[in-house]
Amino acid sequence: METKKRRIVIALGGNALGNTLPEQMAAVKITARAIVDLIEEGCEVVVVHGNGPQVGMINNAMAALTRENPNQPNTPLSVCVAMSQAYIGYDLQNALREELKNRGIEHIPVATMVTQMRVDPEDPAFQNPSKPIGHFMTKEQAEVAEAKYGYIMKEDAGRGYRRVVASPKPAEIIEIGAIRTLVDAGQLVIACGGGGIPVTLKGNHLKGASAVIDKDFASCLLAKELNADCLIILTAVEKVAIRFGKPDQEWLSDLTTDQAKRYVTEGHFAPGSMLPKVQAAIEFAESKPGRTALITLLEKAKDGILGKTGTRIHS
Numbered sequence: 122m123e124t125k126k127r128r129i130v131i132a133l134g135g136n137a138l139g140n141t142l143p144e145q146m147a148a149v150k151i152t153a154r155a156i157v158d159l160i161e162e163g164c165e166v167v168v169v170h171g172n173g174p175q176v177g178m179i180n181n182a183m184a185a186l187t188r189e190n191p192n193q194p195n196t197p198l199s200v201c202v203a204m205s206q207a208y209i210g211y212d213l214q215n216a217l218r219e220e221l222k223n224r225g226i227e228h229i230p231v232a233t234m235v236t237q238m239r240v241d242p243e244d245p246a247f248q249n250p251s252k253p254i255g256h257f258m259t260k261e262q263a264e265v266a267e268a269k270y271g272y273i274m275k276e277d278a279g280r281g282y283r284r285v286v287a288s289p290k291p292a293e294i295i296e297i298g299a300i301r302t303l304v305d306a307g308q309l310v311i312a313c314g315g316g317g318i319p320v321t322l323k324g325n326h327l328k329g330a331s332a333v334i335d336k337d338f339a340s341c342l343l344a345k346e347l348n349a350d351c352l353i354i355l356t357a358v359e360k361v362a363i364r365f366g367k368p369d370q371e372w373l374s375d376l377t378t379d380q381a382k383r384y385v386t387e388g389h390f391a392p393g394s395m396l397p398k399v400q401a402a403i404e405f406a407e408s409k410p411g412r413t414a415l416i417t418l419l420e421k422a423k424d425g426i427l428g429k430t431g432t433r434i435h436s
């Protein structure tokens with residue numbers, strides 16, 4: 122009798138994908154190795170990824186198209202996220218397929234699920250758009266964008282104006298049934314890319330929202346929905362630190378959710394980078410007994426699940 126495999130949802134950060142097309146092509150090879158290492162260790166893996174640079178690039182390209190040809194209407198951000206899921210999924214699923222074959226693993230199909238994420242139109246994040254996206258503009262260009270497209274523009278640290286969008290909390294994974302069916306059948310699924318395509322529900326209609334969802338929170342929701350044993354957030358640091366970047370910085374290996382919450386309150390984790398990861402880790406670890414979260418470096422994923430490194434958060 123086969124023992125039940127450990128189910129792991131992995132969230133891939135920016136360093137797993139690079140910033141340009143050639144960088145991504147090279148990065149996914151290393152990423153695929155890290156993921157297939159976990160499969161060889163006997164884990165059942167589900168992959169989520171970020172899309173910051175990619176969705177920015179697509180958004181800029183679509184904006185240039187509109188500038189060139191006024192008959193081309195502006196591309197909604199939700200469509201840009203959908204494009205980024207397909208583009209990243211294409212590179213990732215091919216790299217995974219090849220790495221599996223290189224190791225003689227022939228029985229695991231790989232697929233990317235275009236995933237929509239319902240968000241609450243009343244989410245307070247919509248009242249306070251804070252996430253900068255796209256290219257920098259002059260004050261004049263920013264005023265045109267505000268008037269023409271209803272964008273909200275903010276000055277970004279003296280570097281010019283950028284569009285800011287809301288980053289609401291994910292409420293429901295629309296394609297969860299399809300994802301669960303594939304995962305339960307033993308397939309390797311890439312889902313909720315870039316945090317998912319943000320949509321709001323109006324009757325039976327799903328409407329794209331001008332927002333971006335944090336992939337750390339999206340992966341937490343997916344891990345809960347799939348009843349995963351472990352949420353692994355792979356990023357650019359091997360461990361989480363308190364007093365990060367200060368002379369008395371201290372790396373953390375093992376944290377209870379209560380300790381983690383205390384460090385959150387004390388402000389040890391930068392908003393927009395480490396804070397959402399620690400918050401997602403706490404939420405997952407508290408959601409059911411036995412669930413744990415791990416934050417570590419992409420290249421250390423295997424050592425991480427073997428308990429050799431990373432920051433483990435448990436209740």
Ligand code: ADP
Nearest residue numbers: 134135356357358361362365389390391394395
């Ligand atoms: P990702 O693309 O993986 O989401 P981010 O850049 O958003 O990566 O977040 C990871 C980064 O958070 C790390 O590379 C590190 O520079 C930064 N960081 C902020 N606070 C901390 C902390 N307390 N401990 C460790 N890293 C931290």
Ligand code: MG
Nearest residue numbers: 134171393394
């Ligand atoms: Mg991030």
